Amino acid sequence: MKTTSARRHVGDPALAWSQGLEVEVGGPGTVAQAGVVLPRLLADRLGLTTALAAVVARAGFFPLRHRGRALVDTTCALAAGATCLSDVEAMTAQEEIFGPGGGASDSTLLRALDELAERLGADGLPGRRLARATATARGRAWEAITSRHGSLPAVRVAGQDLTRPVTEPGSPRPVLVIRLDATLIEAASPKAQAAGNYKGGFGFHPLTGWCSNIGDALAVTQRPGNAGSFTAADHLSVLEASFAQIPASWRRDVLVSIDGAGASHEVIDYLTSVNTAPAHGRRGRRVEYTIGWPVDGRTMAGIEQLHERDWDTAVDTDGEPDPAAQVAELTGVLRAPHADRLAGWPADMRVTARRTPRPLGKPAKLGENPEWEYGAFVTNTAVGQVQFLDARHRTQAHVEDRMKQFKACGAANLPSIDYGRNAAWLQLAALATSLTAWLRHIALDGQLATAATKTLRFRVFSAPARLVTHARRRILKIPPGWSWSADLVTAWDRLQALHPI
Template sequence: MPATLSSASPQTLKDYYRILESGIDSYQDGADLRPLLGDHLDFTGSLAGHLPDATDGFLGGVAGFIATVKQIEIIHDVHGPNLGLSSLRCPRGGRRRGKVLLTWKNRACLGSNSPSRRSTFRVNTTGLYPRVQVDVAPSAAVGQAGGVLLTETVRATGLDRALSQALGPWRRPLAQHDPGKILLDLALTLAVGGDCLADVAAVRAEPDVYGQVASDPTISRLLALLASDVDAAERAINTARRRAREAAWARAGSHAPSHHVTAKNPLVIDLDATLVTAHSEKENARATFKKGFGFHPLLAFADHGKGSGGEMLTCLLRPGNAGSNTAADHKTVIRQALVQVGLGPRPGKKVLIRIDGAGSTKKTIEELVKRRVSYSVGFTLPANTPEVYRIIPEHVWEPAYNPDGTPREGADVAELTGLLDLKDWPEEMRVIVRRERPHPGAQLRFEDVDGYRLTAFATNTTRGQLADLEVRHRRRARCEDRIRAAKDAGLRNLPLKSFAQNRIWCQIIALASEITAWMGLLALPDSSARRWEPKRQRLRLFQTAATFARHARQRVLHLSDRSRWAGIIQAGYDRLTQLPAPAG
């Protein structure tokens, strides 16, 4: 041990001073301090080997220890936020001054600040990400501020009031929550990423954006009530949807799919079916033709054009064993879809209905003829197709087109109407066939002829090049994108056991699809965000953070300026707020 503290090393002085601060107050004068030093350092710290023996009186008592330690004076001066200037005054060495690091309790030393073995840092600076303290406390933060685009779309189209009026008969006396508001909350839940009833908690957690949301038991009771008379409930919901669609398309102007429709520029309706897997026993869940288990709904979508998306018009829920080409189901969906577009039951050639090969039945095409619409339906070629193909002169084949209108290499189209037996089919029906070499790696099928894959469709359009009509029919594939988006908004799984309740769930899916599509029409007509898939819209728009404030009797959402897409939300919101709510 050093003869005097002034000759001790800076680290030893620092350890002495720390021990003095932590435990000296509990010792009386004359007490032996060696137990104190031993308790703190266990004879393993920097004082090991320096403790006095039994005959050394240097640390024999409190008074002697204090008198010696008082020879050390640590003067702490701080210049600027990060500069520590400290002086160590010793009786023999005088004052030495220099820049040193600040230590705990605003003191400084000339040596490095080595923490004791019991110390831990609050922030670990060696990781790749910053360490923070986390707590749960009242806050003005809003996690789904972009949802105001959806709520303003509901207001601008009048969907809220239309649903409230349509579902008025299902509202019980003294009920606190409006049935229309409950269904809209569920639709908004699906739009922002939910896929079951419990996910409404995400919307309920943001009352500043979505208002008061009903509890889970209240929602379950309403669905059970609507399912008790599901046909009437569907008619009421469809009436509200049709009124809101009319208002949305009227406000969309030239961006609406019904704007200035003609026989050359028709409103396009696509029909297609899909399989929905049921992972548990549900009413009317059956084995499917693909050896799965679940449901086989048939849907209709209004196409908004290239790169503009579409919206669901109707969804007919069917058991999993329902046929793909059941004419009665197609007739029902066609009738419901025409009601939704609001152009009358027989709109004429200004409406084009496209169906894949499942619609290639005489009854389905007769229904289309009865409705006087244009149609483009996949056609099943007869068994003698190879013989028919070989009698087609080579000069009859015309080059097929790519979607951009350029000739497609290795693909041709021709008309087969005069070579097929079509006496039981409508008179105006034409059959156009396309031939193309299978792409490299594709396996040939028995139906392929001379190395060509043949596909055909039927149409009643009499004007236009064959290649143009064929491209128009192939654009029906955009319906697959609409189905994928619907499955991303609740159609992937039907969460309820009752078939009637799942029919109501399909109506909620349709509402979510429409609200999102109308948001694109009204708020983002010229923005690339209109073409985003639902997942991207949620990530970039709906989940944008903000803070909520009240100022001058106004409720204000302050969007985070760190969000790259906050400007899109602001511009879309401004457009929506300028639209007056529909009258009535």
């Protein structure tokens, strides 16, 4: 008689993982998204939590929820993947991390957004007190980065660091790079000041300023979708707000990079006026710019005067020759005696043209060259080969990576129909982007130090843990099987070592 086993077998062994598995609610002390303690602790150590509470404080009003805590927790939730107020409420509900009662409810968060919106100007930029609070925290973060690495990281251009040689002994000092760019945020429903944009969509068109050395957001201004890309007043507002966010010790050597939207008299004249190095030497402040320039009739007239020998082979991001592109300086032909096509523009402004072969199958429009596609930019950098200046200008494309981080931290969707609340939400999304950027430089190593926000979200912020109490100590235990558990512990220790505010 044949005997049979009582054990049930699954036909495909790959499906056996669910056999005998049960799912139920329980397990007190178990924590999800345990890695969110890192940006939370960093904000506390930099003094942001206390500073934000002071900024939104009102005389005679004592909220049950600490407003600085609620705003920082919202910022950390955005960094960890929250996309709306209900996501923030659900993520911060864990008492093991966020304390008794968990985080704030969505109604409390709406009131906190209202209070933050009152500290913003009509253009959505932070008022003086809020700007001072974020600038102070940024200064402490940059000081921690400098303390760990010896200096701020330098922007890479053509295979080398963008630095300024020093006369005294020591390493060359990195040039601080500020990049301005606008982005589109779609709105699925009617919201205050949402409007159609130039791409046929509907929503908002904020203008942003970034520090490329660190990757943090310096300034964000809320604008309707139909806001002009070439609005000089908006560029000047964001430029001034960005300069105000830079610690004083790093304002002496700055490069401002803008695409063609910044090619206006107002913007270039302003940058020329704040560049005091030519007049005052080492006592002044060097502010250089590289700005896209329109290839209009004036520019094409200069290009047509060039000879083939005037064009030089461009270089790529690694500093190697790029046979598919050529560059040439136009300043001489545009400023020809008795025919100065740049009259009225600053005398130190240089114009450089770039050309690439027109792709096969792409027809030229009326008046365009059938063989070449042209681009141009202007700069006030007095020295340097045009190939290097061209490569330096093309690093403006790196700002697209910053926009991805920005939208990954909550800026892809604005949660309210109210303009002020949405403007406040954008400020928190920018702060979340900055916190993750500071975290990479201050506390993380290897691939995590350069990882995108979505990568950090999976590897660090979403780490599981178990909270245990031993000898009056609370210990967050990360499973040893989590591949990045050691990185999380090391990062926590480094943040704990920062001087508490």
